[in-house]
Amino acid sequence: MIEEKPIWQPNPDKVxxxxxxxxxxxCDHSDSDYQEFWQWSxxxxxxxxxxxxxxxxxxxxxxxxxLKNPDKMTGGQFFPNGKLNYAENILKHKTDKxxxxxxxxxxxxxxxxxxxxxEQVSLWAHALKKHGIKKGDRVAALMPNLPxxxxxxxxxxxxxxxxxxxxxxxxxxxxxxxxxxxxPKIFITVDGYSYNGKNIDCLDxxxxxxxxxxxxxxxxxxxxLAHNCDISKIKNAKFxxxxxxxxxxxxIDFETVSFNHPLCIxxxxxxxxxxxxxxxxxxxxxxxxxxxxxxxxxxxxxxxxFYFTTCGWMMWNWLVTALASEATxxxxxxxxxxxxxxxxxxxxxxxxxxxxxxxxxxxxxxNKADIHPNDTHDLNQLRTITSTGSPLVHESFDFVHxxxxxDVHLSSISGGTDIVSCFVLGNxxxxxxxxxxxxxxxxxAVHVFDDEANIAKIGTSGExxxxxxFPSMPISFWNDKDDVKFxxxxxxxxxxxxxxxxxxxxxxxxxxIIHGRSDATLNPGGVRIGTAEIYRQVEKISDxxxxxAVGQDWQGDSRVILFVKLKENIQLNDDLIxxxxxxxxxxxxxxxxxxxxxxxxDIPRTxxxxxxxxxxxxxxxxxxxxxxxxxxxxxALELYKNLTVLKx
Numbered sequence: 288m289i290e291e292k293p294i295w296q297p298n299p300d301k302v303x304x305x306x307x308x309x310x311x312x313x314c315d316h317s318d319s320d321y322q323e324f325w326q327w328s329x330x331x332x333x334x335x336x337x338x339x340x341x342x343x344x345x346x347x348x349x350x351x352x353x354l355k356n357p358d359k360m361t362g363g364q365f366f367p368n369g370k371l372n373y374a375e376n377i378l379k380h381k382t383d384k385x386x387x388x389x390x391x392x393x394x395x396x397x398x399x400x401x402x403x404x405x406e407q408v409s410l411w412a413h414a415l416k417k418h419g420i421k422k423g424d425r426v427a428a429l430m431p432n433l434p435x436x437x438x439x440x441x442x443x444x445x446x447x448x449x450x451x452x453x454x455x456x457x458x459x460x461x462x463x464x465x466x467x468x469x470x471p472k473i474f475i476t477v478d479g480y481s482y483n484g485k486n487i488d489c490l491d492x493x494x495x496x497x498x499x500x501x502x503x504x505x506x507x508x509x510x511x512l513a514h515n516c517d518i519s520k521i522k523n524a525k526f527x528x529x530x531x532x533x534x535x536x537x538x539i540d541f542e543t544v545s546f547n548h549p550l551c552i553x554x555x556x557x558x559x560x561x562x563x564x565x566x567x568x569x570x571x572x573x574x575x576x577x578x579x580x581x582x583x584x585x586x587x588x589x590x591x592x593f594y595f596t597t598c599g600w601m602m603w604n605w606l607v608t609a610l611a612s613e614a615t616x617x618x619x620x621x622x623x624x625x626x627x628x629x630x631x632x633x634x635x636x637x638x639x640x641x642x643x644x645x646x647x648x649x650x651x652x653x654n655k656a657d658i659h660p661n662d663t664h665d666l667n668q669l670r671t672i673t674s675t676g677s678p679l680v681h682e683s684f685d686f687v688h689x690x691x692x693x694d695v696h697l698s699s700i701s702g703g704t705d706i707v708s709c710f711v712l713g714n715x716x717x718x719x720x721x722x723x724x725x726x727x728x729x730x731x732a733v734h735v736f737d738d739e740a741n742i743a744k745i746g747t748s749g750e751x752x753x754x755x756x757f758p759s760m761p762i763s764f765w766n767d768k769d770d771v772k773f774x775x776x777x778x779x780x781x782x783x784x785x786x787x788x789x790x791x792x793x794x795x796x797x798x799x800i801i802h803g804r805s806d807a808t809l810n811p812g813g814v815r816i817g818t819a820e821i822y823r824q825v826e827k828i829s830d831x832x833x834x835x836a837v838g839q840d841w842q843g844d845s846r847v848i849l850f851v852k853l854k855e856n857i858q859l860n861d862d863l864i865x866x867x868x869x870x871x872x873x874x875x876x877x878x879x880x881x882x883x884x885x886x887x888x889d890i891p892r893t894x895x896x897x898x899x900x901x902x903x904x905x906x907x908x909x910x911x912x913x914x915x916x917x918x919x920x921x922x923a924l925e926l927y928k929n930l931t932v933l934k935x
Contacts, residue, residue, distance in 0.1 A: 293718030294688060295696060305715045306581040310342050321717040321726060322797045329732040329755055333357060336365060336574065336730060336758060343577045343611075346379060347371025347543070347570075354756065360783045361774065363756030366570055369546035373569040374444035378405050378539070380613045384589070387434045388638050392621025392630070393481050397434055404438065404610075406536035411442035413534045414527070418505045420473055422447035422542055425552070427471035429455050429462060429489070429496070430598050431480045432620045435509050435527070437607055439475050444550055444569070447542035451552040454597040455480050455489055457894060461916035462492075463499045465554045468564050469765055470502040475527075479512035483622040486512050494521055546570030547762050553601060553704045556893040556917050563772060564765035567604075567707045575708040575759035576608035582729055584642060584671055584698065585715040586612045591668070593617035593635055594644035600895040601704045602644065602675065623649060628658040632666075639668040646676035646896055647699075648833075650683045655832055655854075659690040671696045673713070676896055678801040680823040681722035699724045701789065701801055705777070708759045710751065710787060711799045723798030731757055735793050740781055748792045748817060750805055753785040760785075790817045807900035809838045810845045814878055818900060821849065821881075824874035825867055830857045835890050836881065837904040839933060848907065848933065849881035852890055859886035883932055889923035903927050 302308055311317055314335070316324050328335040333353035340349055350368025357363060378401075380386075386401040399407065420426060426443045430436040430452060443450045451469055453462060455477060466474075474497070479488040497503060506524040510516075518524045547568040554562035580586040592609045593616075596602040609616060617638050623631050635643055653660075660666065672687060672695050679699040687697050698713025701724060710733050713725040727733035732755035735743040743749040764773045780786040790805040802808070802817020809816040818836045825834045833852045838845040851867070853859060864884045871879045892898050894917065902912055906927040915921035 294684060294721045295694070295719040297696070297716055297718070302716050305585045306587065307583070307585065307714060307716055310339065310582060313342060314338055321714050325727055325729055328729045332730060332755060339578055339582075340366075340574065343574070343581065345371060345574065345577075346376050350546075357756065360754075360756050360760075360785055361770070361778060363760075364547065365574075365756070365758045366546040369570055370543050371546065371570055371573070372445065372447070372541040372543055373550050373573050374408065374441040374539075375541040376573055377441055377608065377610045378408060379611070381405055382613075384613070385615045386610060387437065387616045387618060388591075389434050389618040389620070390634055391431075391481060391619070392484070392625050399434055401610075401613075405539070407438045408441045408445060409536050409539045410531045410534050411438050411527075412445045412539055413537070414507075414530045415442055415446060415448065415473065418473060420446055420448050422544070423549075424448045424473075425469045425471040426450055426473050426475065427466045427469070427500075428452040428475040428598065429457070429493075430475060430477060430509070431455055431511065432596065432598055432603065432618050433477075433509065433511065434618065436598055437616070437618075439507075440551075440607060445539050445541050447544045447548060449549045449552060449566075451554075452598040452603070453554070454599040454894065455487075455492075456482070456597075456919065457599065458916045459492055459495050461894070462496050464914065464916060465562050465564075466496075466500055468561070469552055471500065472502060472504050473507065474500065474503050474505075475507045475509070477509045477511040478516045478518075481512070481621060483625050488512070490516065490518065490521065493524070497522060544569055549762060551604065551707075552765055553604070553707060555704060556895065556897070556899075561914065562917065563776065565704060566762045566765055567759065568762045571758035571760065571762075572604070572707055573608065573611065575706075575757070576605055577611055578729060579605070579709055579712065580609050580612050580614075583709075583712050583714050584673065586614050586642060588613035590614040590641040591617055591638055592642045592644075593619070593638075593640040594642075594673075595619060595623055595631060595646075595649070596644070597895075601707050604707055606644070624652075628653060628656050629660070629663060632660040632664045635669065636664040636666060641668050642671045642673065643669055644673040644675075647674045647679040647683060648677060648896060650674060650679065650687060651826060651833075654683065654686045654690075655829075661691055661693070666692050666695075669695055671698055671713075671715075673698045673700050675700045675702075675709075677898070678803065678819040679722075680819070680826070682823070682827060684719075684721045703787070705761065705787070706757070706759045710753060718796075720794070720796050720798055723794055723796060723800055726797050726799070735791055736781070743793070745793055745795050748790055748802055748815065750780065751787045751789040751791040751801075752781065753787070790815070804900070807837070807904075809836065809847050811838070811847055811878055812844065816847070816879055820875050821847070821871060821879055824871045824879070825849065825851065827874070828867060828870060830854050830863060831867070833890055833898075835887075835898050835900060835903055837900050837907065839882075839904075839907055841882070846882040847879065849884045850887040850890070850903070850927070851884060852887055859884065885930065885932060887926050889920060889926060891918050891920055891923040893917060894919050907933055
């Protein structure tokens with residue numbers, strides 16, 4: 288169903304002051320709409336990115352070539368002679384304005400100005416160098432979302448060393464599976480962290496991880512919980528405060544590196560095997576993020592940017608780069624529902640957030656809990672809400688405008704760890720239609736392919752692809768000889784065309800609707816169905832908190848199995864099953880109706896909070912799960928084993 292009327296329109300008086308409108312003017316496109324400018328940006332990719340480099344005032348040298356091999360995705364290379372440093376561009380605003388405002392669920396608070404942030408990075412950079420870190424070395428971090436994590440990241444980048452982080456709730460084997468692949472020299476971590484009102488000690492975990500990471504030479508420990516904890520049994524471990532006392536703030540000798548010099552190594556979720564080590568570069572990460580911040584989200588100087596994230600999710604890296612636009616980062620660490628569901632909104636109101644970023648499931652959880660921030664909080668400064676992690680269903684669009692803020696720009700965005708940025712997202716000069724992502728990102732040649740690898744008709748679902756190179760493509764996978772794993776991950780389906788693995792459709796508004804992962808699509812009777820189409824209908828039912836749908840091989844075909852997590856004290860009965868099936872039939876189609884609806888008490892999800900249909904599908908078929916450590920709640924998988932109902 289096509290939504291004919293937009294649910295949000297930009298204020299015409301404010302459009303001209305957006306960074307996007309100003310940049311369009313510099314590109315002689317003042318009279319174009321977004322879609323026309325997008326088309327120009329992909330038809331003239333070299334010109335677009337070169338002009339944006341200048342517009343964003345990037346410190347560095349472009350070189351004489353904007354894009355080498357523009358007709359090849361796997362051979363294309365942006366600014367092959369370019370030179371810069373990511374951290375230098377992040378830290379270029381030396382003022383007394385706040386750069387970071389931090390709070391955690393315990394009430395701990397901290398604030399750093401841009402000047403203070405620069406000084407702290409200089410201290411950390413000196414400490415890293417003194418402990419042997421040089422250009423190309425790897426620094427691994429197991430850290431909460433603290434100011435110190437950002438400081439350590441920037442210090443690492445300033446040297447030209449390579450950063451990699453995970454959040455401290457990862458299990459021991461999950462940490463080893465990631466960091467053991469990249470041979471880090473220094474490990475940065477905390478003595479512990481607080482979550483849901485409980486203090487969780489990390490020292491025993493650190494000792495066990497250290498035993499497996501044979502290349503570690505030093506461990507830096509940030510005091511986050513206890514100021515007198517004993518670290519004497521952890522080899523080569525020091526408190527960072529003791530190390531920093533040995534130095535004085537000074538200028539930073541930024542290491543000038545090539546545009547594609549590695550900045551960080553990120554990891555895939557690892558639910559189908561060992562996590563892939565995805566290497567991202569200084570220039571591509573910087574340029575793509577600033578484009579998304581300034582042109583797509585209209586983040587300007589003095590804005591307050593709040594993204595609820597952990598350091599194991601790429602949105603943390605995305606958030607950090609907002610400092611380059613002279614925006615203040617609002618960091619929150621802890622459970623977003625502790626002590627209650629107003630916690631993040633209290634923080635956003637207190638510090639007058641202008642952008643609030645979160646996961647789609649958080650918005651759904653607010654809805655299910657009847658939490659209505661517009662009734663309880665002053666969000667007058669809030670201009671933009673971004674949502675990612677999973678598809679934002681139509682009803683969540685309604686909830687945001689009815690119960691968070693009526694005139695907010697709701698920007699559903701989608702990309703991933705693979706590109707440390709977005710393929711499709713919002714923009715501040717076009718309308719928003721209910722249930723739709725506004726469009727493809729500028730410079731991103733995103734299309735929908737049908738089964739014959741042709742561009743699909745409007746309203747027809749297919750594979751999301753990108754047909755031309757873009758700056759934030761991974762440089763490589765770490766230790767991937769001849770790019771074998773890299774090409775298999777993204778270029779296995781089509782010749783030299785990036786396949787993201789999302790099942791998606793383009794609308795008549797030039798927007799997009801994502802129906803789930805293409806490898807998790809259901810196939811009853813040979814018709815492909817996106818799981819998000821089912822979730823949208825099921826989760827309209829008030830007694831259903833969440834659901835997960837998988838395909839089960841059955842009698843030479845495939846049938847849909849639906850698991851539902853219900854509200855406390857609600858039991859699945861024939862009436863509720865009938866209601867669920869009727870809702871699916873009427874809201875989707877008869878083909879979407881599950882063969883079985885089964886009540887379940889927990890749904891397995893990755894560390895970044897995404898439900899994992901593939902793991903459940905493997906379990907119900909009796910297949911082994913290759914990497915349970917990739918899940919935040921692997922014990923949930925036991926609930927899906929050997930279910931008698933699935934034998935009928």
